[in-house]
Amino acid sequence: MRPDPDLTVPEWADAHRWLSSRASAEPGRYRTARTPYLRAIMDALSPGHPAQRISFMKAAQVGATEAGNNWIDFVIHHAPGLAAARLEDQHASIHGVIRSRRRPCRGRRGSRNRSGRGPRWAAP
Numbered sequence: 322m323r324p325d326p327d328l329t330v331p332e333w334a335d336a337h338r339w340l341s342s343r344a345s346a347e348p349g350r351y352r353t354a355r356t357p358y359l360r361a362i363m364d365a366l367s368p369g370h371p372a373q374r375i376s377f378m379k380a381a382q383v384g385a386t387e388a389g390n391n392w393i394d395f396v397i398h399h400a401p402g403l404a405a406a407r408l409e410d411q412h413a414s415i416h417g418v419i420r421s422r423r424r425p426c427r428g429r430r431g432s433r434n435r436s437g438r439g440p441r442w443a444a445p
Contacts, residue, residue, distance in 0.1 A: 329367040331360050334391040356384040366392045
């Protein structure tokens with residue numbers, strides 16, 4: 322057994338992340354170079370970065386959800402287990418995020434639960 326390579330979140334996303342045609346206007350391999358302004362934010366989310374709290378003020382439709390998806394997928398890939406997400410917006414729905422964004426990209430990895438039917442989600 323070898324340890325996982327010491328990748329940052331954007332390096333991992335460039336190597337492993339695929340965008341579906343449902344979730345992206347440009348489906349295919351994720352490219353950090355397409356949104357270079359998100360690189361520093363994703364670097365700060367990487368385990369080797371000294372930051373312990375990251376705040377991100379942004380405009381709408383700039384790729385923040387995809388940056389968050391990259392981080393979540395990075396964590397799932399390197400340390401699978403239970404996780405929780407907190408949305409600061411009182412009108413946001415974590416179930417909506419799971420249905421619209423997370424479900425399409427999780428199924429392509431080939432992960433299966435014990436029944437062999439794919440991931441099981443808690444969203445109603």
